[in-house]
Each structure stands twice: as C-alpha cells, then as structure tokens.
Amino acid sequence: MSKLLEKSYVQSEELIELLKERESGNVDFVLVDVREQMEYDHGHIKGVDFLKPTSTFQAWGQAFLDEHKDKTVIFTCRTDSRSGQVQRVFQQNGMAKVINHAGGIVSYRGEINQG
Secondary structure: OHHHHHOOEEOHHHHHHHHHHHHOOOOOOEEEEOOOHHHHHHOEEOOOOEEOOHHHHHHHHHHHHHHHOOOOEEEEOOOOHHHHHHHHHHHHOOOOOEEEEOOOHHHOOOOEEOO
16 A cells, blocks of 8 residues: 555545555555635545645745655645646655645545535
C-alpha cells in the first residue's frame, strides 16, 4: 500500500484503498481539496483534511508548504486540473511527497459527505 504513496498520482480506486488504510493506521497522508467552498459544500470525499481553494492560493500556499513540507500530501479537485496545478507549484518549491488525485471527485466512487 505504501507504494501508492510513492507515485505522482493516484486513481480514485487507489485513493479509496489509501483512505481505508489510513483509517486503520497503516499509512499517513494529508488529503486536501482545492475546490471552492460552494463545490465542497455540494459534496466532498469523506476523509478530506483541509479545504484550500485555489482562488485563495496566495493566502495559504506558503504557510501550507512550511507546515507540511515533509509530509505526504494528496491534492484533489473536481477533475484533477486544479489539483495538478497545485501539485506542480509545491513540487517546484521543494515538496517531495505530493500526489495528484487523477480524475478528481467526478471519478470517485467512495464515500461522499455533503456540506
């Protein structure tokens, strides 16, 4: 399972497994949704640790990098476009363990929370 956390992206099926493994205490990562508040409120992946909208990236990006630079972080969004952009910025700024959720929430078939 830890091999999945060495990839640059994870598919939705893999993210479902990683979330189960994290709940069991077998892996550790931070899951960040980079969509906007309205999108998040309509439904988000159960297990998201932070909502960090890309529209306010300038306000949270540096502090997030400083706090989580040595952690494994998975970014998700609607389709993987915004999360991929955020992933690239963090990689360019020295974050080694940053993963994009390929396909985003539109491809996700795991548990979804509302609100």
